[in-house]
Amino acid sequence: MRLATWNVNSLKVRLPQVLDWLAAQQPDALCLQETKLEDANFPSEALREAGWHAVHAGQKTYNGVAILARSEPVDAVAGIAGFDDPQRRVISATVDGVRIVSAYVPNGESVESDKYRYKLDWLARLRDWLRGELATHGALAVLGDYNIAPEARDVYDPAAWEGKVLCSEPEREAFRALLDLGFSDAFRQFEQAERSWSWWDYRMNMFKRKLGLRIDHILLSSALSSRCAACVIDTGPRGAERPSDHAPVICDLRAA
């Protein structure tokens, strides 16, 4: 089973790339973030014609998450239970027996910002909710844009980013607190090239200069991490015309 996640930074703009990528990579499920679409404008028809089911929780202009899948997702739920968040940042569904969460963690803007407080609170809510989800669903995968570079090796210039948003210690603690629930960072289960990134700033030719951060992650419950055979970042789409600033992350799971 192949699972993937991709912050597309507008599904309206990126739909052709997403369709091409789905055809090439053939995932069983692809989690999207930053669709920036109301549900009414979600391209269900174009996806269905290409053979993909989808569930979406979106809003105008900002945020928006989806799960695309070959099989029909079942038991779809938007949001974090018990957390009345107006921002559409989480959707969950079961695909081929695996519970999948597509998550778009708040950016935080800067450590001085009110948005940073919201981010840390949001991460605490996510953790509390996932504890219960893990108890309910043994095979649980949480894929998405975490907006956290977990370690110094996930940052092109750790000294310059030290203490900054995406790299601050409270954010990294929040990420570790998710792992402590019993999740594995699928990417780190394997030997990886040094300086592997999933996001590059659009400005200053950061992609061409190979200067980025690893902030998009696939977290696997123990039942799934033991089945994980590979996890890679596909940098191909970042080099395309009119790319998203994020690259897809893919993991392959052996049969149960």
Next chain:
DNA sequence: ATGGCTATGTAGCATAGA
């Protein structure tokens, strides 16, 4: 170098991303 790109909403810029 506190900018630099890109996308959206909306009609010349403001907001947000990370």
